[in-house]
Amino acid sequence: MKIQQILLNERPEGLPSPDTFKTVSVELPAPAEGEVLLQPLYFSVDPYMRGRMNDARSYIPPFKVQEPIESGGVATVVESKDARFSAGDLVMPGGGKNFFPWATGILFSGDHLRKIDSSIPPTYYLGVLGMPGLTAYFGLMDIGKPKSGETVVISGAAGAVGLVAGQIAKLQGCRVVGIAGGEEKVKLLTSDFNFDAAINYKGNTHLGTAVAAACPNGVDIYFDNVGGDISDAVMEHLNFFARIPVCGQIALYNSTDVPMGPRIQPTLIKFSVLMQGFTIGNYAHRYMEGMQQLGEWIRAGKIKYTETVIEGFDQLPTALLGLFSGQNSGKMIVKV
Amino acid sequence: MKIQQILLNERPEGLPSPDTFKTVSVELPAPAEGEVLLQPLYFSVDPYMRGRMNDARSYIPPFKVQEPIESGGVATVVESKDARFSAGDLVMPGGGKNFFPWATGILFSGDHLRKIDSSIPPTYYLGVLGMPGLTAYFGLMDIGKPKSGETVVISGAAGAVGLVAGQIAKLQGCRVVGIAGGEEKVKLLTSDFNFDAAINYKGNTHLGTAVAAACPNGVDIYFDNVGGDISDAVMEHLNFFARIPVCGQIALYNSTDVPMGPRIQPTLIKFSVLMQGFTIGNYAHRYMEGMQQLGEWIRAGKIKYTETVIEGFDQLPTALLGLFSGQNSGKMIVKV
Incomplete structure (x- = not known):
């Protein structure tokens, strides 16, 4: 299966430019035992990602040059070789992983996935509940x-x-x-x-x-x-x-x-x-507390929420750059 | 009784200079009821005092121009019109006051004085226990x-x-x-x-x-x-x-x-x-705790202590300026 990936082409000096990114076509093998084939639905773009483009000591390791950029995301399961997941499930990274690679198709270990509740708009998991x-x-x-x-x-x-x-x-x-x-x-x-x-x-x-x-x-x-x-x-x-x-x-x-x-x-x-x-x-041990309280406030109409959704996998770099000129109101999301 | 005072002559720009200070002779009346006449023994000079020379909002009000500079100090009682104090007592500011004016003789309300224990070197109250x-x-x-x-x-x-x-x-x-x-x-x-x-x-x-x-x-x-x-x-x-x-x-x-x-x-x-x-x-409500613990460590020889003592009331400005060029090891004190 042919998929597209967006790589970090080179580390930017200052504001990232089109040369910072490179789109490549890659052949994805079928999922091995324990793996799940995913179709990403949404990617999150966030300001902290700029820091990961530098080669500097920080709280998250830098992106690697010529490897896919990664960010938070929500995906749907296409094919599963892990008994815990079935086609159609909505999933996010979990089990110690926080990011999906920027790709139109992803092979991911079932150990690092978690199902999300489909009664809540999936983008909420990248924003107000994320x-x-x-x-x-x-x-x-x-x-x-x-x-x-x-x-x-x-x-x-x-x-x-x-x-x-x-x-x-x-x-x-x-x-x-x-x-x-x-x-x-x-x-x-x-x-x-x-x-x-x-x-x-x-x-x-x-x-x-x-x-x-x-x-x-x-x-x-x-x-x-x-x-x-x-x-x-x-x-x-x-x-x-x-x-x-x-x-x-x-x-x-x-x-x-x-x-x-x-x-x-x-x-x-x-x-x-x-x-x-x-x-x-720093608060990983208290995420549940935060999500419960935020969920309560949202359901009670006490917290309102807005998103800026940009459509198209190829718009990921543009959306990320848009954060730095304030193109977004609320959470900036890319719909694949 | 004629005494000398050191006033803030003008607010300095940058490093204070001799023009920042002015020594004046003042006639001190006899103590009124409730007042105590003090002979200062030691004054403390401290870096934070530079901030009080500026006219700026801060945690202690600025010194007033043409009024005595003030700092921590230890004094001996010369004459007392407050029954709680007698000639010879060692005292420091207390009861909400922290400073003595820079003067060779001071009239102070007994309500704003506290006796100190003469078994400890009095300068310790300006330094390690202060x-x-x-x-x-x-x-x-x-x-x-x-x-x-x-x-x-x-x-x-x-x-x-x-x-x-x-x-x-x-x-x-x-x-x-x-x-x-x-x-x-x-x-x-x-x-x-x-x-x-x-x-x-x-x-x-x-x-x-x-x-x-x-x-x-x-x-x-x-x-x-x-x-x-x-x-x-x-x-x-x-x-x-x-x-x-x-x-x-x-x-x-x-x-x-x-x-x-x-x-x-x-x-x-x-x-x-x-x-x-x-x-x-910020820790005024916990001073006793701190002094007890520090006192214990000092008595046990676990904390050593040193001072730089400069002699002479007229050396107060020099001693204060000396802090900014690092003339001191440990606490800088002026012995009047």
Whole structure:
């Protein structure tokens, strides 16, 4: 069976370009004993994937050059040589694996698959009930520790993580201020997603003033999805004992030089601020707790959810790049 | 009674100069009812005092221009109109006050004084049993949470806080690496204070390499007393789940511009690092615990202690400035 794969052709310097990717045709053998042949339905594209394109020590090993890029995904079973799976089952990576290779057909060990409940839209497992939703949940609740009446600022607020983090913060009784790029996104945050205020950072030369105006009582939690200038503006308005879950730095991921900025340690001391970098893998032992709570809120209509779905396997590189120019509202998904 | 006071003459830009200070002669009236006349014996000079010279929002209000500078101190009672105190008592600020004004004679309300135990050298209350010792204790134990076998790096290691922090880390079974300025200090750390290794940052153009060599298993706790380039070098070698108590940034306190440096948030995410800025006031409700534990260690000879004592009331500005060029080993004290 002939399938297509998208490889990491070369490690990008700065923003990835078409040369970063290469599509190849590969002959897939029939599944061996214990293997399952999968047809991918959806792939997730996520900002952290930029880091995996570099050859650097980090929490996930880098992608290998001339091998398929991989990401979260949902697939349907085509043929199974593992008694636990049958044709038609909806599956995701499991048993210690988190990613599918970018391919139109995949051979995968049944030991590293898990079935998903077909009563829930399958893309939810890549978004609000998946890595982004859990990132929002644990980052905000476990590190941010919101208290009713506090002010929470969320950067990347219209993204997959930010939308969920903001709504959770509202459920905790906080004033929630979102920062996003573009008037349309900013409107959506207050009209559809229950944010108290939203700031469009694009073209805003007085971001610090805007943050001050939106946060008359200062900032108690800054959920930092973005980094760079946006974070600098928020850091000026922190309250004593503020908490900063540091979850993503998309503003910096395509830098070719070491990104420079104001040193923040003096601010951390002055206001006794906590910063905690984290990745969702730290909470692997508590995923069930997070998914149960998020599922409850979704079923009760307390958390709303949106996705940007791009169609076509060949659109995977474009979708990934689109994250860095903010093409998405909510979770960015590619439908194969 | 004529006394001398040292005032903040003007707010310094960058490093304080002789113009920053002004010595004046003042006529002190006799103590009123409830007041105590004090003769200061020792004043503490500490890096955080630089921040109080600026007119900026922080955890302690700024010094006022044309008013006496103030700092921790130990005094003897000369005359008392408060029944709780008698001539000859050794006292420190208490009852919500932490500072004495820089003066050769002081009128102070008895409500804001506390007697100290004369069986312990009085300067210990300004150092190992005072603010610096407690800063080391709570920063390391409460934020750093050292585990036996971990590697702890301490910047400003030969200073009042760093010396104590390093010895506490050793008592927890850690490998302890100190960074200090000057060959003499570095030798002292390993010969007298039980550090496993020490790095002289002065004239060291490969500080990162030196940190790597001294920390073959990476850095689990970075007790950051100093900031700037020294911290940048340590940050390159953090382990997963490293903790950084941020206690002082003496390298930056005299900057006239906003100090710039490499953005650290990507490192915090990659290695799930915690940074917590703090000041000792956060632990006011636990001072007794800290003083008891430190006292026990000192009596058992498990923590050694050193001071740099400069003589003369008029040397207070010089002693304070000396901190920024690292003139001290251990606690810097002025004997009036």
